Amino acid sequence: MLVAELKSFYAVARCGTVTKAAAQLGVSQPTVTGQLRQLESRYGVELFHRQGRGMRLSDAGHSLMPMVEKLVQQETEIDFRLRDASDLREGNLRIGATGPYYIMDTVRRYNQRYPGIDLTVAIGNSQSMLQALHDYRIEIATSSFLMDDKHLYRRMIAADPIRVVTHRDHPLARRGKVALADLADHALLLREPGSMTRQLTEDALLAAGVTVRRTLEIGSRESIREAVLRNIGISIIARQEVPHDPQLRVLTIENAPQIAEYLYCLKERKGARLPAAFLGLAQEMSPL
Numbered sequence: 001m002l003v004a005e006l007k008s009f010y011a012v013a014r015c016g017t018v019t020k021a022a023a024q025l026g027v028s029q030p031t032v033t034g035q036l037r038q039l040e041s042r043y044g045v046e047l048f049h050r051q052g053r054g055m056r057l058s059d060a061g062h063s064l065m066p067m068v069e070k071l072v073q074q075e076t077e078i079d080f081r082l083r084d085a086s087d088l089r090e091g092n093l094r095i096g097a098t099g100p101y102y103i104m105d106t107v108r109r110y111n112q113r114y115p116g117i118d119l120t121v122a123i124g125n126s127q128s129m130l131q132a133l134h135d136y137r138i139e140i141a142t143s144s145f146l147m148d149d150k151h152l153y154r155r156m157i158a159a160d161p162i163r164v165v166t167h168r169d170h171p172l173a174r175r176g177k178v179a180l181a182d183l184a185d186h187a188l189l190l191r192e193p194g195s196m197t198r199q200l201t202e203d204a205l206l207a208a209g210v211t212v213r214r215t216l217e218i219g220s221r222e223s224i225r226e227a228v229l230r231n232i233g234i235s236i237i238a239r240q241e242v243p244h245d246p247q248l249r250v251l252t253i254e255n256a257p258q259i260a261e262y263l264y265c266l267k268e269r270k271g272a273r274l275p276a277a278f279l280g281l282a283q284e285m286s287p288l
Contacts, residue, residue, distance in 0.1 A: 001038075003075070008035040009047060010068045012055050014135070019053070024137075076136035084272045092118040093274045096129040096138040098196070099221060101240045102158040102261045103142050106282045114277065127194035133264055139275045141264040144196030153270045153279075157286040158261040160238040162200065164251040167231035173249040180208040180253065187233030188212045192219040200259055201236045 011021035012032065022029045040047055047061040057065065083091045093110075097103045100123070111119060122132065126143040133141040133152075147154070164183065166173045172182065183205075191198040205212060216233055218224045224235050225243050238259045242250050263282055265275050 003071070005035040005039040006068050007072060007075075008032045009039060009061070009064070010072050012036065012048065013057055013061065013065055013068075016055060017053050018055065073136055080136070080139065080269065080272070084274050088114050088273055088277060089116040091116070091274055092120065093140065093278060094120045094122070094138040095278075096122045096124060096132045096141045098126050098129060098142055098144060098261070099123060099241060101238075102286075103263075103282075106278065106285050109281050109285065110278055113281070117274065125192065125194040126196040130264065133266065136266075139265065139269055139272075140278055143262055143264060144200075144259050146260065146262065147264070151267055153265045153267050154262050155279075155283070156260055157263045157282060158240070159258045160240050160261070161256045161258050162197070162204075162236050162253060163239050163242060163256070164234055164253055165228055165237050165242055166234045166249050166251065167228055168247055168249050169231060170234060170249070172234065172251060175251055177252045177254060180205055180210045183212055183234065184210050185213055187214045187216060189216050189218050189224050189227050189233040189235040191221070191224065192217060196259060197236065197238060200257060204236075204257055 007025065008021065008031075011025050012018055015021040015024060018029050018032050018036075022032045025032065036047070045060045046058050047064065048055040049058055083093075095103070095107065100121075103121075107119060107121060110117070120138075122129075122138065124132070126145045129138070129141040130143050130145060130147060132138045142157070164172070164178055170186075172178060172186065175182075188201075190201065214233075216227070218227055221237075221241060224237070225245075227233060228235055229245065229247050236253075239250070242248070263279070265279060269275050270279065
């Protein structure tokens with residue numbers, strides 16, 4: 001029970017709220033709240049300062065955090081080593097991806113070659129996937145962020161130009177090519193903070209000196225697709241991520257930057273059987 005309580009403490013400390021911690025742990029909010037209360041009451045300490053829905057570590061919580069972090073990392077490492085102990089006839093590999101577009105062919109090939117290995121694929125933005133990798137919640141991550149970290153193995157698996165996507169009835173839809181300045185008077189749909197597509201879009205507009213009249217933040221590729229299909233606005237998306245739909249039009253951008261996709265793994269786990277086999281297949285299928 002103590003380990004479960006400490007894992008809840010660690011998740012809340014990292015996430016900042018009980019809601020986010022519960023989602024990360026895959027349990028209910030009352031479970032996390034109850035475990036924190038039990039931990040604090042049993043030892044008579046206050047580990048967090050409650051600020052509305054937010055949770056800030058107390059002095060006692062700060063002093064406990066390094067030891068709990070080690071404990072959580074050791075537990076996940078034991079779990080990983082046990083799962084990796086087989087000869088690729090059984091086990092589980094956890095993958096985090098920014099989308100299915102650049103990784104799913106490798107997942108399919110891995111599944112065909114090693115049918116006894118269970119695969120878990122989580123989808124999120126670039127920052128959240130790299131964080132999950134650092135937190136030992138996944139073994140493989142794809143991300144559009146170019147991160148230099150001595151603890152990470154990295155290789156590029158794709159490079160994709162960005163495009164403007166509109167509804168077929170949108171005023172820009174008849175054009176085959178646009179400049180970033182052409183977007184200024186139209187509602188622009190943006191991903192959530194932490195998305196590399198959003199960062200690349202904002203950087204490109206800033207470099208071109210373009211101020212868009214109106215932006216709408218929409219938190220997923222699927223939601224942006226639905227918004228464009230309803231002609232709520234336009235969006236900038238990597239070419240391979242544009243869904244095939246007769247209602248949509250894809251426009252080339254003058255001097256469009258490319259968005260790269262990278263495959264990441266912790267260096268300490270790069271040689272382990274499960275991730276090593278995946279990395280090998282990825283290199284075979286995308287020898288960039």
